[in-house]
Amino acid sequence: MSQKAASQKTAKAAKNVKPATTSTKSLLVENRVFKPAAEFSKKARISSMAQYRKMHEESLRHPEKFFAREAKELAWRKPFKKVLDWKCPNAKWFTGGQLNVSENCLDRHLDGPRKTKAAIIWEGEPGEKRVITYQQLHRDVCRFSNVLKRHKVRKGDRVVIYMPMVPEAAVAMLACTRIGAVHSVVFGGFSAESIKDRVLDSGATVVITADGGYRRGAVVPLKKNVDDALKGGDTPVKTVIVLRRTGQDVHIEEGRDYWWHRELEYVDANCPAVALDSEAPLFILYTSGSTGKPKGILHSTAGYLLHAQMTCKYVFDLRDDDVYWCTADIGWVTGHSYMVYGPLAMGATSLMYEGAPNWPENDRFWRIIEEYAVTVFYTAPTAIRAFMKWGDDWLKKHDLSSLRLLGTVGEPINPEAWMWYHKLVGGGRCPIVDTWWQTETGGHMITPIPGATPTKPGTATLPFFGVDAAIVDDLGKEVGTNEQGKLVIRKPWPSMLRGIWGDKKRYQDTYWSEFKGWYFAGDGARRDKDGYIWIIGRIDDVLNVAGHRLGTAEVESALVSHPAVAESAVVGRPDELKGQGVVCFVTVKEGVKAGRELADALKSHVRKVIGPVATPDEIRFAAALPKTRSGKIMRRLLKQIAAGETLKGDTTTLEDINVIAALAAASGED
Numbered sequence: 001m002s003q004k005a006a007s008q009k010t011a012k013a014a015k016n017v018k019p020a021t022t023s024t025k026s027l028l029v030e031n032r033v034f035k036p037a038a039e040f041s042k043k044a045r046i047s048s049m050a051q052y053r054k055m056h057e058e059s060l061r062h063p064e065k066f067f068a069r070e071a072k073e074l075a076w077r078k079p080f081k082k083v084l085d086w087k088c089p090n091a092k093w094f095t096g097g098q099l100n101v102s103e104n105c106l107d108r109h110l111d112g113p114r115k116t117k118a119a120i121i122w123e124g125e126p127g128e129k130r131v132i133t134y135q136q137l138h139r140d141v142c143r144f145s146n147v148l149k150r151h152k153v154r155k156g157d158r159v160v161i162y163m164p165m166v167p168e169a170a171v172a173m174l175a176c177t178r179i180g181a182v183h184s185v186v187f188g189g190f191s192a193e194s195i196k197d198r199v200l201d202s203g204a205t206v207v208i209t210a211d212g213g214y215r216r217g218a219v220v221p222l223k224k225n226v227d228d229a230l231k232g233g234d235t236p237v238k239t240v241i242v243l244r245r246t247g248q249d250v251h252i253e254e255g256r257d258y259w260w261h262r263e264l265e266y267v268d269a270n271c272p273a274v275a276l277d278s279e280a281p282l283f284i285l286y287t288s289g290s291t292g293k294p295k296g297i298l299h300s301t302a303g304y305l306l307h308a309q310m311t312c313k314y315v316f317d318l319r320d321d322d323v324y325w326c327t328a329d330i331g332w333v334t335g336h337s338y339m340v341y342g343p344l345a346m347g348a349t350s351l352m353y354e355g356a357p358n359w360p361e362n363d364r365f366w367r368i369i370e371e372y373a374v375t376v377f378y379t380a381p382t383a384i385r386a387f388m389k390w391g392d393d394w395l396k397k398h399d400l401s402s403l404r405l406l407g408t409v410g411e412p413i414n415p416e417a418w419m420w421y422h423k424l425v426g427g428g429r430c431p432i433v434d435t436w437w438q439t440e441t442g443g444h445m446i447t448p449i450p451g452a453t454p455t456k457p458g459t460a461t462l463p464f465f466g467v468d469a470a471i472v473d474d475l476g477k478e479v480g481t482n483e484q485g486k487l488v489i490r491k492p493w494p495s496m497l498r499g500i501w502g503d504k505k506r507y508q509d510t511y512w513s514e515f516k517g518w519y520f521a522g523d524g525a526r527r528d529k530d531g532y533i534w535i536i537g538r539i540d541d542v543l544n545v546a547g548h549r550l551g552t553a554e555v556e557s558a559l560v561s562h563p564a565v566a567e568s569a570v571v572g573r574p575d576e577l578k579g580q581g582v583v584c585f586v587t588v589k590e591g592v593k594a595g596r597e598l599a600d601a602l603k604s605h606v607r608k609v610i611g612p613v614a615t616p617d618e619i620r621f622a623a624a625l626p627k628t629r630s631g632k633i634m635r636r637l638l639k640q641i642a643a644g645e646t647l648k649g650d651t652t653t654l655e656d657i658n659v660i661a662a663l664a665a666a667s668g669e670d
């Protein structure tokens, strides 16, 4: 079918379907089914539902057998004795075994033809291009590992990485794993204060950064943010290593700051990988929860790596001749599992692009796909909706026929966006894997298997191997077909988080207390008549803004740290592009003038405290916030007001019903 015909068909199809983000009802009427093309299935590792079902059943019934077999595909220094040791909430996988992640991602590919294969293809936002072979990447990682050792980084030490999307970010991560240091990557869109919080919480002694990074033509002042974070000297950081990327002048603090390229002059390229226990901590990644303080999600070595590799094998069905592109930033878990560890463990070619999708023009992504003949493409629904908005012409200028498989992650994909992705990007021939998972799960949990699973627009379909997913009511009883409930995972899986850094109790309370012995994901979901799981979205106080996770409490605590603010309540409202937008209800202190000026000041205050990722979409001033008699803020009402809906539900517990009407009317931005 021609692209034009395809787009006409899409437009027609789109009329019948409402976006999932604004209505869950549309999901109930979605019954189009897309079977994998015979040609795709024929070549796929898993090519039928019977094969998927058999493997899934085995993975739940006999996990020891199933995972022992899969784990053979990792390179072990010392074989494991036991597959699983489970005492809720603590799982130990592959105990007695030893291995090294960087060795699995690099060294083991050097014996054969992969040695000279591209490990990373990189494009900078201004347009530079680099191809780094496995042999070169190995050498870069070894040398940088020696730099870390020179700065006395030892096994178990924490290293914060705050870098742009350049190959050196992956080098830094892999170098940590080579010597057993624990990295904590902080997304470049976070502020100095957020860096400081993460440095303090993790106890990091080293920060790796760059002078700056490019984003939409501008320079993000990464080093300056690090300087601000470390100001006052009240952190454990002793060393900062600075990559020269953008070239602007930066402050270099004698005795603390070192240029990356200079440090390389002192080291050689010989650095054996350290054998680490299966359960050795691999990385910490901070993510938002329902209280103010982000939590350091801890992942460990063998189980995480196995799951990352195994999902690349079965879900992306990665092959040696694939050019695979995951558009996520390394600051998020997707960048960890599906740009660095999974694809490199597979010996695949992973493409990395530094900048924005609309720089210099709206077709940058399609340009890249065409130029490098990308075959597997993994992106987020929010990006897809932006492309749709920019119009089909940008994409039609480019030859996307190299693509064979598409993926999405980060939030529920509305059926129109799915159809557009399918027809326009995939030319109607590429399976779409809508992968549900979380920072905590380490890798894909609910996802189609592309050569087997018939897909429907808007559902992540069925659980991956080892994943025992259920949808239950508040008492833990499974809900009926098409009834909404809470998503739980009833068995441990290899890449599950091992804890929250420094907070055992919060780990237990957050994930394992709602339902004894089961992992509670924080998402609402339902199952259709075919057993397919439809994710509705978060049911806790966590927002999903353009695929980025944000705690309402985090934004609230940033707001009340401003001297003008007395109280605040933050809620999400449906947003056509971002999935959710951030709406802040604010009461001001005595004598403070609320108005546009203060609204702007509060927006930039939140940017400063948390970072640009958390910028509020709207500040609404109120004389008072609606509360129950016990003093609890009535978020349900605020959500309805923020969404511009008419108020529904029981409001008799309201302390002051009048505040509602006032809130609905008063917007600080009018």
Ligand code: WT7
Pocket (backbone or CB within 6 Å): 287, 332, 333, 334, 408, 409, 410, 411, 412, 413, 434, 435, 436, 437, 438, 439, 440, 460, 521, 522, 523, 535, 537, 538, 544, 547, 548, 549
């Ligand atoms: C939350 C986790 C997983 C890496 C990126 C986000 C939502 C994620 C999907 C999907 C529906 C999804 C969930 C989840 N989510 N993928 N395919 N369909 N919702 O990681 O920041 O830890 O956020 O993202 O609500 O709980 P994260």
